Amino acid sequence: MQAILEAIQAGASGDDLANLPIPESYRAAFVKRDEQNMWEGVASEDKDPRKSLHVGEVATPELAPDEVYVAVMASAINFNTVWTSIFEPVSTFGFLDRLGKESVWGARHALPYHVVGSDAAGVVVRTGSAVRNWKAGDKVTIHCNHVDDQDPSAHDDSMLASNQRIWGFETNFGSLADLTVVKANQLMPKPKHLTWEEAASNALCNSTSYRMIVSPHAGDLKQGQAVLVWGATGGIGGYAVQYVLNGGGTPVGVVSSDKRRRLLNEMGVEHVIDRREAGYQFWKDEHTQDEKEWRRLGKDIRSLIGRDVDTVFEHPGRQTFGASVFAAARGGKIVTCAATSGYMIEYDNRHLWMKLKSIVSSHFANYKEAWAANQLIAEGKIQPLLSRTYALEETGAAALAVHKNEIEGKAGVLCLAPEKGLGIDDPEFREKVGEDKITLFQRFDQSEI
Template identity: 60%
Template structure:
């Protein structure tokens, strides 16, 4: 891959130059192995460790088909579907690959005993298949993760409704956590020129998902003046939802789980922030019983922050843990729009608060090409910014997924694939300079938190050393003067 990287770094290679590059026979990729799909059997989801299931392997370059492109991946990122893949929940992804492989001889390429995962990328087109006219080798691109066949009429009003709709790198093979990825050409979008490779790779899945969920007519169709409750408002999804609310003239009510995450939301411009840990909201009395009194306490707190108003829209993705509260606190005629269930898929809520108050629940899944394009366009214009907090090497993807699984991250975490270091790929330095504070917001916050942790740990070590040294001196003195009166030792 060295000659590919050299051509990308040169900056002046032409489409013909890239088309003439010799493709390697294999590339490095983060994989799951089919023969390990039961390795966590019997364990609770929270105890499953992605570091044990994710491998860095050398795999063959896949065959290029019609309407497809091979992309040299400079950077990617970790999403929750990376975690789900790595812990084999809700089921091993090899089930998806087998199902896809049965649809056509070309799709059979995806049904392999290994799965290259990852649903984001920023990189450079290396090859295009027959029928691809909009993209050429050398184009700098990002990819959204919607894979569709569009042979059914169902998908031609909204491609998310295509019966053969899949999430690339999760329900298909040859994903973005690798040095090369295979995508359909209608997944490609222009890379925002003012961003580095790792910054450009971070928004893809979550930015498009939040756009459809909140802004699109297929989601909540948010308007100016709406109050929007955003769970996990500093996380991968929530950080983009918060930005969309602020940019669209709505009022985000940001729910977070720590003071550091609350500070991030305020730094983005949000004023209404609830630290659910500090305020100790417990929506479940036990594993089987919710506590409506906590819903009411939560609703009262929201009204304190909004001047007495309930929320028009709830941006839902935690699922089981929060869904009952979400339905309760939504205003009459309001909307709960849900795109995931990171705390559990079996949602429970009191239907009286839904039907009698004419509320709506809308299911939202990723985004169609147009929605993803519009979301990326807002990134390119500097209206919405990446929320990258930390970057890992490709060989450390297991640790990155582990950190996301444990929710110790903020915003998005990136992965360097072909890029040897951070900071590469910026083409528009003038636009970057205008937005650098917003671009670095999550990264700065992460660094500040790391520094604070380091200072606290250092202080704790110093204090412990001081205590140990003091105890050792006292013990030594006691040994040296065994007959000394006790009070004399104290006085010293």
Template identity: 65%
Template sequence: MQHILEAIQAETTSAEDYAALPLPESYRAVTVHKDEVDMFEGQESKEKDPRKSLHVEEVPLPELGPGEALVAVMASAINYNTVWTSIFEPVSTFGFLERYGRLSELTKRHDLPYHVVGSDLSGVVLATGAGVTKWRPGDRVVAHCLSVELESPDGHNDTMLDNEQRIWGFETNFGGLAEVALVKANQLMPKAEHLTWEEAASPGLVNCTAYRQLVSKNGGDMKQGDNVLVWGASGGLGGFATQYALNGGAIPVCVVSNDEKAAICRSMGAELIINRSEEDYHFWNDEGTEQDPREWKRFGAKIRELTGGEDIDIVFEHPGRETFGASVYVTRKGGTITTCASTTGFMHEYDNRYLWMNLKRIISSHFANYRESWEANRLIAKGRIHPTLSRTYRLDETGQAALDVHKNLHQGKVGVLCLSPEEGLGVRDHELRAQHLDAINRFRGV
């Protein structure tokens, strides 16, 4: 891989030079192994250690198919789906790969005894398959993680509704936590040139997810003046939701767990902050079997205190079981609860009287379609939305990076250097960067 890295660092390498580079027979990648899916059996989720299941090893370069691209990965990032993959919850991802492998001769490549993980990347196109016209070797890119086949009519209005919709690097193989990644060419988008490789890689999944969930008509359809409740408002996902609310003229009500995270929200421009550690909400009893509506009411009263007596128009939900009952309760009549994840548990419980009698809506939101992904990436490239990168690890340290996310020891997004030998590389638009340097570094060192 050294000759590829040297070509990227040279900055003067032409598309023809890139096309002439010999591709490696193998590359280093972060994997989980099919024969280890039972390694954590009997352990509680919080006890499972991704450092034991994530391996960094040489794997063969996959065959390049029609409509695909091989990308030299300079940097990637950790998402919760990598944590779920590493602890084999809620199911092993090898079931996804087996089903995908049965789809066609081409997809058989994905059904392997190892799974190369990762759903974010920034890097340089090395080669493209038959039929690819938009991209060529040498293009500096990021990738969104939507993988679809688009062979049925269902996905042509909203690509997220395609029958074969998958998340690359989670439900497909050859993901971004590696020196090389295999993607569909329609996953590629231009890299924001005022950002470093690691900064550009970090927004991907969470930025696009937040855009659809909150801004898009497929999600919350946010408008100016909306009161938006953002759980984990300084986190990897919530940090983007807070930015979108502020950019769109909405009023974020930011829920955080400590003063440090509250300070980050205020630095973004948010004014209404709820520190749940100070308020000490107990939505569930100690056994986790029953919720306390009195705590929902106390939470709702705090929101009204901050908003001047107004309720929440849109809830940006992703914790799931722990918070969902409260989220439904505090939403205004006719309001919307958008949900994209369940990091505290998948089995949600809420009092349906507060939903049906007050005409509230629960909207499911999962990643973003092609158009939404491009719109979200465009805002990154223009410096209107900024990365939430707080710390970067080397590829060999991916297990520790995933453990940090699993244990919620991180802030914002955690990046991973793949081919990039150090942080701070990859910037071309220094003028735009200088205008937004404080915002780009807002999460750094937190």
């Protein structure tokens, strides 16, 4: 991998890169199959990814005809890496075993270890025999929708495919490594004005938010609509408020500190609710919600924008879902993509059916949506949310920081890239977009806001 890195840094041609040997092994972050029961009896909040995420050499898999090898310059941490590391809600080795039964190529994934990670920016170094649109030397970002186009269910909206998976979570050979193997239809052009780590931090969360807010498959935002965004400075919330603003809508961001309120104001979000200051208690106890608190939230929203929100961008799950259903306007939507506070959801169905509201599920994005979201990054219309960057050896510490909600936006991880700040190919456009806009979350993390 060192020879590949040196060639990339020297600006080697695609042909030169394609002629370099692919190593028999590479450095990667992974969990072990024989440790998947290590957390039995330990509470979720006490599970430490530093103990389960290992960094070491793994064998390089054979390349399928529709795949490419990518030298990973940088990656990022998502909650799915945290889930894999703490083996919740299930061990991901079950995903790998099911994939292993599908085909000869699928069998490569069912291994004693799972290389994790679902975001990357890097350089194509080899292509399979069936790859048409990409070549060695191409600088790329990678989206995580792993889908088999031989299944008819994949050909309207590939997120509905019966065998749709998330690369690096439900497949092996993920991005937190010096090398990765992905299908060619996961590749997108790297935004030329961003560093490797900035470019690597976007695809999963940015694409997820694009589908939830913009795509007709989910949010289908119209100009003038108002959107309540929970966790509005988080990994998906920070993209969501940008899409609402770009689409002519009005975001109402929910955060948990005055500092986060200031960060949203810097992003152009005028209407912000500090839930910690408001002291909402949506649950009286483990089994009973408090409708008076829902009504207080609705009143607070109306005091800011003069009306109810058309859409709720919902991902906390159990803790907030009842309030989200109540807060949406008559005929409004609750668009949900996760349940970080619990999967068993409760809400008062009268507020849904009597006011003709709808709950819309959303999960990542199809290739067209991911490509459109990446293009908006490349055009400088959506900014990265990278706040902090770790070395690959620190993957466990990075995952722990995300697990403990200690990071706003995204945590980046340097893989082959030897230091931060590399990979900018269009400094003039970067200056046009604005360094302060691009690095807003990094400056926030360094307490400059």
